[in-house]
Amino acid sequence: MNVTRAQSVTVPAAAVRRPAWRGVLEREAVWSWLMLAPPVLYLAAFVAYPFFYGVYLSLESRPVGRPGVFVGLRNFALDLSDPVFWQVARNTFTYTIVATLLKAAGGLALALVMNQQFRLKNAVRASLLLPFIVPTVLSTVAWMWIFDPTFSVINWVLVHAARLHAVPSWLGNPSLAMASIIFVNTWRGLPFYAITLLAGLQTIPPDLYEAAAIDGAGPRQRFSYVTFPLLRPVLIIVTMFSVIFTFSDFQLVYVLTGGGPANATHLFATYAFNIAMGGGQLGLGASVALAMFPALLLLIMGLTLYLRKE
Amino acid sequence: MVGASGWRARAFGLYLPLAGFVVFALFPFYWMLITSLKPNQELYNPQIMPLVVHHPTLKHYADLLTQTQFLRWTYNTMAVAVVSTAASLVLGVMAAYPLARMRFPGAAVLAVGIATTYLVPQTLLFIPMAEIVDRLGLGDTLGSVMLTYPTFLVPFCAWLLMGYFKSVPRELEEAARIDGASRWQAMVRVVLPISTPGLLSAGIFAFTLSQNEFLYALIFLTKTSVRTVPVGAIAELIRGDVFYWGQLMAAALLGCVPVAFIYSFFVEHYVGGLTSGSVKT
Numbered sequence: 001m002n003v004t005r006a007q008s009v010t011v012p013a014a015a016v017r018r019p020a021w022r023g024v025l026e027r028e029a030v031w032s033w034l035m036l037a038p039p040v041l042y043l044a045a046f047v048a049y050p051f052f053y054g055v056y057l058s059l060e061s062r063p064v065g066r067p068g069v070f071v072g073l074r075n076f077a078l079d080l081s082d083p084v085f086w087q088v089a090r091n092t093f094t095y096t097i098v099a100t101l102l103k104a105a106g107g108l109a110l111a112l113v114m115n116q117q118f119r120l121k122n123a124v125r126a127s128l129l130l131p132f133i134v135p136t137v138l139s140t141v142a143w144m145w146i147f148d149p150t151f152s153v154i155n156w157v158l159v160h161a162a163r164l165h166a167v168p169s170w171l172g173n174p175s176l177a178m179a180s181i182i183f184v185n186t187w188r189g190l191p192f193y194a195i196t197l198l199a200g201l202q203t204i205p206p207d208l209y210e211a212a213a214i215d216g217a218g219p220r221q222r223f224s225y226v227t228f229p230l231l232r233p234v235l236i237i238v239t240m241f242s243v244i245f246t247f248s249d250f251q252l253v254y255v256l257t258g259g260g261p262a263n264a265t266h267l268f269a270t271y272a273f274n275i276a277m278g279g280g281q282l283g284l285g286a287s288v289a290l291a292m293f294p295a296l297l298l299l300i301m302g303l304t305l306y307l308r309k310e
Numbered sequence: 311m312v313g314a315s316g317w318r319a320r321a322f323g324l325y326l327p328l329a330g331f332v333v334f335a336l337f338p339f340y341w342m343l344i345t346s347l348k349p350n351q352e353l354y355n356p357q358i359m360p361l362v363v364h365h366p367t368l369k370h371y372a373d374l375l376t377q378t379q380f381l382r383w384t385y386n387t388m389a390v391a392v393v394s395t396a397a398s399l400v401l402g403v404m405a406a407y408p409l410a411r412m413r414f415p416g417a418a419v420l421a422v423g424i425a426t427t428y429l430v431p432q433t434l435l436f437i438p439m440a441e442i443v444d445r446l447g448l449g450d451t452l453g454s455v456m457l458t459y460p461t462f463l464v465p466f467c468a469w470l471l472m473g474y475f476k477s478v479p480r481e482l483e484e485a486a487r488i489d490g491a492s493r494w495q496a497m498v499r500v501v502l503p504i505s506t507p508g509l510l511s512a513g514i515f516a517f518t519l520s521q522n523e524f525l526y527a528l529i530f531l532t533k534t535s536v537r538t539v540p541v542g543a544i545a546e547l548i549r550g551d552v553f554y555w556g557q558l559m560a561a562a563l564l565g566c567v568p569v570a571f572i573y574s575f576f577v578e579h580y581v582g583g584l585t586s587g588s589v590k591t
Contacts, residue, residue, distance in 0.1 A: 022492070026492060026493055028412050028413060028414055029412075029414035029415060031408070031412070031493045032408035032412040032414040032417070033414065033416075035404045035405075035407060035408045036408050036409070036420065038401060038404055039402070039404050039405035039424075039464055039468065040405070040420065042401060042460065042464065043423075043424065043427050043464060043465070046439075046442075046457070046460075046461045047427045047430060047435070047461050047465075048427075049442075050435045050438040050439045050442060051430065051434070051435060051438075053441075054434070054435060054437060054438040057437060057438055057441075109327070110327075110331050113323070113324060113327045113328055113331070114328070116323075116324055118324060118325075118328075122577075124328065124332065125577075125581070126573075126574065126577045127332065127335065127336060128331060128332065128335050129577075129581070130335060130336065130339065130570065131335050133518050133569055133570070133580070134522075134566040134570060135521050135522045135539070135540050135566065135569065136522055136524070137522075137524045137540035137543070137544060138540060138543065138561070138562040138563075138565045138566055139338055139339075139562070139566070141543065141544075141558050141559070141561075141562045142338040142339070142341050142342045142559065142562055145345060145555055145558070145559065146338065146341060150356065151353070151354065151356060151360070153341065153360050153361070156356070156359075156360050160359075187334065187335070187338070190335075191335065192584070195581060195584055195585065196584060196585050199581070199584075199585035200585075244429055245431065248431035248432075248434065250432075250433045250524070250525050251524040251525065251540075254524075254528075255544060269431075269433035269525075272437070273433075273436070273525075276436075276437045276440075277440075277529060282437055285437050286437045286438065289434055289437060290434070292431075292433070292434060293434065296429070296430075296431070299429075300426055300429045300430075303429070304425060304426065308422075
């Protein structure tokens with residue numbers, strides 16, 4: 001009652017005091033669009049436009065510093081007949097799939113361990129997140145030194161503690177180099193999984209566990225019938241995010257291996273960078289970068305649909 | 311009360327795995343620290359036990375600060391992070407507020423559109439972006455990264471803030487409007503102050519993301535004086551196949567400090583931002 005009376009008094013008064021154009025501005029749709037215009041225009045100019053300009057570039061033969069020549073789909077045809085391109089595709093999928101599985105499994109394990117009461121819990125949680133928050137390039141430099149061919153601390157331990165005579169060259173052997181970049185990516189991304197999954201675990205009501213225990217469920221059954229189903233939405237969202245950013249990763253690989261040895265660790269992003277910035281072939285580089293798009297589009301659409309359904 | 315078996319369960323179920331994860335997470339930082347403190351004759355002698363420092367020295371730090379432009383890079387990194395974070399927060403609020411609280415035609419499509427731009431990685435855009443930056447005459451200026459970092463920060467901030475704005479009851483805003491406040495005043499004086507935790511989360515996240523950015527900085531900033539810390543370290547402390555490991559580690563550690571420092575103050579907001587997106591969708 002109070003509210004309606006106040007409204008009926010204020011609205012005409014405001015109409016008298018405010019000029020007509022202010023009334024128009026206060027309309028929900030007009031005001032919303034005025035607010036939205038700057039960010040939307042900015043994103044149109046610096047995300048949408050570069051994207052379509054990249055598509056256009058990929059249809060050109062454009063060496064650096066010279067005008068481009070329209071060549072249609074020739075760059076894509078070149079990619080498809082380039083054995084390195086297919087190796088890069090395999091590398092990218094291997095890197096994404098293995099690192100994602102490791103991060104998800106490790107993150108879930110860490111979240112389950114953390115989901116107990118212990119002293120200094122907040123400090124431990126804060127320090128476990130450090131790998132995720134510090135600049136990737138800087139922590140990767142530390143890993144580069146840990147994997148150094150001559151002074152690797154891992155190899156020092158292998159020689160002096162495990163008494164090995166021949167030590168591996170972590171970044172020099174193609175399979176070990178791939179394992180190394182996956183390991184470092186896991187190191188960096190695992191805390192993200194752990195902390196978000198931990199938050200998810202904490203939203204599960206304890207009485208569900210009590211009910212399950214009363215029904216005779218053991219720890220394993222409680223996990224598969226209570227914890228996991230309730231955690232699944234969080235796990236799916238975190239994984240989709242992580243897959244998108246792992247798939248399009250650049251800096252970790254650029255710093256740690258530069259795509260080597262012999263292209264064994266090149267991902268789409270580092271290979272596109274090499275072609276465009278190293279080789280000066282902007283059109284061809286753009287076509288390699290765009291090769292990520294179909295997979296990314298599927299992931300993005302999947303994530304968007306999932307988020308809308310939730 | 312806790313018997314021997316209880317202790318064993320606690321050790322194997324909590325302390326041992328936890329200790330393993332902590333060592334795993336923190337070892338590279340320990341390694342940065344001790345490497346940066348070792349003199350070169352210790353660093354490059356494979357006979358010496360490498361896990362501790364035998365003769366600590368600050369020489370690498372002194373060299374880093376006097377022989378490179380590390381302080382300049384730090385200043386650049388900070389300036390870029392502060393400007394792009396501030397710009398992204400403003401634009402993020404302008405996008406998130408109407409999308410979260412208003413009803414108007416086109417809202418649903420725009421919300422999806424903005425979420426999509428967040429998921430478009432820089433690695434898909436860097437080649438055309440390099441040319442756009444060049445055409446704008448921004449090559450080798452901090453303006454190039456200040457202008458382009460919000461491309462990934464604005465969608466992120468908008469997305470995170472939408473969640474916070476949605477949780478503010480409509481009645482508060484309506485009460486302000488009835489008292490004669492315009493929509494702008496209701497937002498600035500009522501909803502934004504209540505959403506301070508969300509603004510802090512988004513700001514801290516944006517700040518760490520812009521400190522972390524490497525690809526655009528690598529391409530757009532090729533002069534020593536305009537470089538950021540990650541690019542400066544990679545481009546100038548690795549010359550061909552010569553690695554200045556001591557200085558690299560000192561730079562890596564010092565480069566991590568500002569982020570870690572700010573993060574330590576706002577860790578709850580950071581975690582809140584991290585989890586609000588995925589847990590409370």
